Amino acid sequence: MRKITVILLSALMFAACSNKGDQKKALLDSVLAVHDKVMGAEDQMMKNKHLLDTILQKNDPSSKDTASLLIKKIALADSAMDNWMHNFDYEQKGKPEEETIRYMELQKKAIMAIDSQLNKVVDESNKFLAKTKSK
Numbered sequence: 001m002r003k004i005t006v007i008l009l010s011a012l013m014f015a016a017c018s019n020k021g022d023q024k025k026a027l028l029d030s031v032l033a034v035h036d037k038v039m040g041a042e043d044q045m046m047k048n049k050h051l052l053d054t055i056l057q058k059n060d061p062s063s064k065d066t067a068s069l070l071i072k073k074i075a076l077a078d079s080a081m082d083n084w085m086h087n088f089d090y091e092q093k094g095k096p097e098e099e100t101i102r103y104m105e106l107q108k109k110a111i112m113a114i115d116s117q118l119n120k121v122v123d124e125s126n127k128f129l130a131k132t133k134s135k
Contacts (some may be wrong), residue, residue, distance in 0.1 A: 009078055025105035028090060034111045036084075041118045042081060048125040049074045055132060063132055070128060073121045082116050 007104060052074075055067045092100040 021097065024100050024104065026038075027101060027108060030087060031104055031108045031111055032090075034059070034108065034115055036112065038118055041115070042078070042121055045077065045118055045122050048122060048129060051129055052125060053062045055068055065127075066128055070121065070125045074125065077114070077117045077121050080117060084110055084114055 037112075049071060052067045052071050055063050056071070089103075092103060095103070
């Protein structure tokens with residue numbers, strides 16, 4: 001009976017470790033998937049920044065304030081992405097799996113917030129640029 005108990009406990013511990021490893025990998029994959037999505041939005045954001053800079057150079061007083069505000073929002077979103085990328089430690093070498101899982105969960109929330117920020121500024125700038133083209 002004792003051998004069976006030891007075997008069952010060992011199997012449970014192995015399964016728990018395996019599940020944490022799977023969870024850690026799944027979290028990392030989801031963080032990187034959001035990162036890749038953000039990089040695509042960042043390309044559009046930078047194109048919009050270039051178009052907004054062009055509007056500012058035209059010195060159109062009716063568009064200048066909004067273009068300047070959108071450029072500032074783009075700079076903030078770009079800075080947030082740069083800071084996240086610079087500080088993100090995907091390897092988590094030497095850290096316990098529980099700590100790595102918590103870290104990845106926090107990083108997922110952080111990159112999703114950046115994704116939201118980028119999408120918002122891309123949407124705002126797209127609408128503004130469409131409006132200024134139609135004038």
